[in-house]
Amino acid sequence: MAVQRKLDSDSHLYLIDGSGYIFRAYHALPPLTRSDGTPVGAVQGFCNMLWKLLEDLKGEDQPSHLAVIFDHSGKSFRNDLYDQYKANRPPAPEDLVPQFPLIRDATRAFGVPCVELENYEADDLIATYTRQAREAGARVTIVSSDKDLMQLIEDGQVTLFDTMKNKRIDSEGVREKFGVTPDKVIEVQALIGDSVDNVPGVPGIGPKTAAELIETYGDLETLLAHAEEIKQPKRRENLIAFAEAARLSKTLVILKQDCDLPEPMEAFGTADPDAETLTDFLKSMEFRTLTRRVEETLGAPVSDETGSATAPIDRSAYACVTTMADLEAWIAEAQSAGVIAVDTETDALSACGANLVGVSLATAPGRACYIPLAHVHPDEGDLLGGGAAPEQIAREDALAALKPLLQDPSVLKVGQNLKYDLAVLSRYGVDVRPYDDTMLISYVMESGLHGHGMDELSELHLGHKPLSFKDVCGSGAKQISFDRVPLDKATEYAAEDADVTLRLHEILKPALGPRGKLTVYETLERPLPRVLADMELAGVKVDPQRLSRLSGEFAQKMAEHEDEAYRIAGRSFNISSPKQIGEILFGEMGLPGGKKTQGGAWSTDVSVMEKLAAEGHELPGAILGYRTYAKLKSTYADALKAAINSSTGRVHTSFSLASTSTGRLASTDPNLMNIPIRTEEGRKIREAFIAEPGNVLVSADYSQIELRLLAHIADVPELKKAFRDGLDIHAMTASEMFGVPIEGMDPMVRRRAKAINFGIIYGISAFGLAANLSIGRDEAKEFIERYFEKFPGVADYMEAKKAEVRDRGFVETIFGRRVHLPGIKDKNPNMRQFAERQAINAPIQGSAADVIRRAMIRLPGAIEAKGLNARMLLQVHDELVFEVPEGEAPALIALAKAVMETAARPALEISVPLTVEAASGHHWGEAH
DNA sequence: GTGTTCACG
DNA sequence: GACGTACGTGAACACC
Structure with missing residues (x-):
């Protein structure tokens, strides 16, 4: 008080x-x-x-x-x-x-x-x-x-x-x-005004x-008295005409x-708040997390929402389980708890190559243990050799005891990013079920508002900062693998993760229903960790010899372009340094540089360099050529070869489920979603993605899914009819807009319509379209206006989404996935406009993501039901890649098409057909 | 660690 | 009146 x-x-x-x-x-x-x-x-x-x-x-x-x-x-x-x-x-x-x-x-x-x-x-x-x-x-x-x-x-x-x-x-x-000292702020504000x-x-x-004027004249009155002296005519006139407005402004800001x-x-005078008064108030507001935090800090008895006691997080209270008797007691406790949190610790990042080092369990808030399984002495592997490993239960014995618990249908296993643990445990023959994933629960409720990693969720909902991996294993060159962490420290870290996960589940899971997101979670999220874990474990076969050969070819091309660049420039420089390229092109050669980068440097990206090349300059072309091959070599040929797992001979990516705001997946380590396809040179990389002998790769992709969903969501009769009639949608758009027949259409006209169609999905702007088509802004503006005249439903859709996001702060996909766009409240108008474009794009992109998620969830079961020996390997936003015995390819193609095309049903009936094109081949390029 | 560029849908 | 903008990602490299 x-x-x-x-x-x-x-x-x-x-x-x-x-x-x-x-x-x-x-x-x-x-x-x-x-x-x-x-x-x-x-x-x-x-x-x-x-x-x-x-x-x-x-x-x-x-x-x-x-x-x-x-x-x-x-x-x-x-x-x-x-x-x-x-x-x-x-x-x-x-x-x-x-x-x-x-x-x-x-x-x-x-x-x-x-x-x-x-x-x-x-x-x-x-x-x-x-x-x-x-x-x-x-x-x-x-x-x-x-x-x-x-x-x-x-x-x-x-x-x-x-x-x-x-x-x-x-x-x-x-x-x-303000450019002035505090005592001059009011003078400056009087001149600037304030639109807010x-x-x-x-x-x-x-x-x-304003700062310049006040710096010169000292204050507003002196400035107004000398207004006649101002050189700039417009400024002088305004100062005279609006002198009274300025005086008024000053009285308002003082x-x-x-x-x-x-x-x-x-x-x-300050003093600590009264614990009881404060917690009573917070409880009456139903702020459970803050109540707990305040109770922990002020030393009041801690309670949860039901009023029963919940222990604050205390790392010293966790158990380290090293005997079979102890483990069995914990398993019995877990069995009767019914809901437990599980976390696995491994010696590496990749779920497909890492060894299981330990498992932690939490049975109630504050009640958690760590079961080390393969820890070694901290000095293991050093030159002097390690000491004895700490005493622990043998991995096989512990897993045999844990397996019934982890597979018990009456015990819910809660994890944070459980896909990782599913993949690891799968390799030891344990199939975890049933499960919940706190990361995904957070994702369906608060996508776009914050990240969904455990540390972030813990700080947000529990007001508690858990030990970080770095705290325990160090970072950089000094980082050690988890099996070398001493057991006391490992217990604090691992058991805390399980404890935090269980507490997060207690807070987040009950919120799903009231927020109307339970169905989205159950149908679009919960089944995916299992599906993706299996895809990651399967991996995709990559031919290292092919990549080596390509790497050599690319290296040669790089050298050619590099030499040519130095010859043209008359000297050598670091051709991969944008900074040096800028200095040469726009400094030494004095060429007119167009764009600036975010950091204020001259931009040297493709659009800039192609413009210069078109003006007849030679150097940019050589640099671009070098860059093309450098990218292909380092990012694809070499990195992909290095990513091949030596024991499987395959590449195992990791799919992130909660890193995009729209519901799309992302792929990392390596990213297999951006393998080149648009150019002939780049496509060669795809030839290295192959199938096991006797098998082929099948690729099945949704045709124009985003435009089809736009036609459905925005309810545009012309677009819907065109899709139903199986027309070339870009040609049809061009025909409508420019009044030319589809037969014998100028490819240039179709290209423009195609760019407009893409632009619509992105929340079109005249600037963006102009840049994309290299035309003037006025012309781009005319195109857009004409498009909206022809398809008023699309214009209505865009206005509706903008109004919706301004009003509610989020938009939703057709399946109810919510995408929050807090930027809509930003004071910067650019940020708000950005949020408006996101509001236009997110329901379209997100609905397409939902559709393919539904297909992916059904496909493994459908493949099994048909008795096919096919495996789903990759997803690339609108495409699925499978590996299948050659003879089964036709059956798989038929099945994949059927499942993917009907994926929205029975939840929704889409008013346009969602068509899928599929083909097989001996490499990924051929399957397209 | 940040910024720039470029690969994909 | 000028400014800065197409939507969603991840990785490599230069440079601090």
Whole structure:
């Protein structure tokens, strides 16, 4: 609770801008309601932020006094000065309004005074308290990211603490923002105005010009008095014409330092919050995670949502199981628990090559063990040789005992990214079932909001930072494999992972139903770890000799292009350094460089270099040639050969299930989703992907699935008819748009229509289309307009998705997969527009991803039911690759087509046919 | 570790 | 009024 304490020169007053906190809490988090339907998302965000701040402040530079300051309402005395002040602000969202009083309650529950004053904004109160504290000799920290408070900064005495960037702002920070010292901020703001608050300013004057003018003239009045001297005609006219607007702006941005304060600042003395008051409040809000965190910190009895005790995470309480008797006791306990968390530890990253080193189990929160199976002495493998391995249960014995538990249909096994553990245990003959995956549960509920790795989820939901792999194994050259980690440390790490996973499951799984995502999880997520683990284990056969030969050919081509480049340039340089290429082309040769990269350097990418080549310059062509072959050699020929597993002779990729925001998979180590196909040279890589003797590869891919889904989702009659009639969709689009017959169409016209069709899926812009087709922006704009005239349903779809994401913060696929796009609330208009394009693309891309997921889930069973000896090996977004005995290829093709084409059913009936094209061959290139 | 480029759908 | 934009990924290399 706050206490009375006079301020003096030793005092440090913290003033928190509560309204800024509310705004951020509301927009940063997904909507959340209490079980009675009260919206509490912003309250939760506010509480989390306040708690974190109070905890962080316990370190150095502690506050002696602290208060949260709120705006009293949307209106203040500034509205009397200027009736348009903040007039362009929309009213507070409907679900935020009832949270305002709750947030005041929250503040008081934290034992922090909350202050507001009718007719004034929070900033005015902050300014007044700041002035008074300074008069008492105290230091002041204002916790806010609002630039309007920068005028109060005094170096060493008054600083602004931006919790968003976690950084203190002094006069140097003000100079970065406004280009002037804090005492000149109001002068500059008067000129710039503020579109957010509807402060007019002077048109045509932005931050740069304003700083320059104030630097020269000192203040606004002096500047206005000398306005006639300004050289730039437009600027001069505006300064004269809008002098009054500037004066008005200045009165609006100046903060009042003489409000009648509702509370004396002596009442802001700090003390720890009362544990009971605070936890009672948090429980009434149903913030389980924060309640637990607060209880842990304040030493109150810890409880979970049912009120029963849940132990805080205590790594020293975990057991290390090294005897068979112990293991059997744990297995019995697990059996009766019914829901357990499982985690495996291995000696390498790849699930397909790693050896099982240990298994951890958690049977209840805080109750977890680690069973080491193949640990060695930490010095094992060193020159001096290792000592004796620690005592542990033999791997075969332990697995034989664990297998019935892991396969018991009445015990639910919970894992975090369980695909990895499934793959590892599969190799030891254990088929884990049934299972839940906390990573995937998080993914279906909060895709797009954050990552879904265990450490991140733990911090987010448990407020607990688990031991990291690096803490235990080190990093870089000094990294050791897990089997060399001493047992005590290994136990803390491994058992904690199981404990955390089980706790996450207790929090996340029950949220699926209320959030309406249980079906998505059960049908599109839960079955996949098993399917993908089997695909990864199967791997794909790659011919190393073929790759070696290609590598040699590419090396020769690289050398040719490199020599030619040096000959043209007249000297040698590092041809793979974009920096040096830029220096030569745009520096020494003085060519006009077009684009800049993000970092401000000259761009030397294909589009730039091709443009130069078209203008007749020789060097860019040679560099591009070199790059093409360097890429093929290093990324494909050499890397792929190195990725061949020596014991299987095959390449085993890893598919990530939760790393895209849309529901697509990703492939890593190596990435087998970006194997070249578009150019003849690149396609040669595909010839190295082969089948076992007597087998062939079958490739089955959805034809135009995204455009078909667009036709269905946006309900475009012309597109749907074209797909039903089996027309060439790009030619049909061209015919509609340009009024030319499909027969004998100019390929150039079709190409344009094709680019437009792709552009539509990406949330088209005139700029993007123009760049893609190398045409003018005006022409691109005309194309788009014409397209929308012909297909108004598509334009309607786009507007609907933009409105939806602005309104709800997310969009959904046709199967209900949700994609959150928090960028839609960003203050940067570019970020918002980006989010709008994502909102257009995500339902299309994501629905296609859902369709192929459904097919993949069904295919292994369908193959088995037909008695085929085929294996599914790869997925490449709209394509599946299988390996099958040559004679069974026709049957597999028929089956794959049938399953893939009907994959949306019975959940949905798609109003256009989803057609699949399939072929077989002795290598991947041939199967296309 | 970050930035640039380029391979795929 | 200028700016920066097509959607979704992962890997290699240069450079700090």
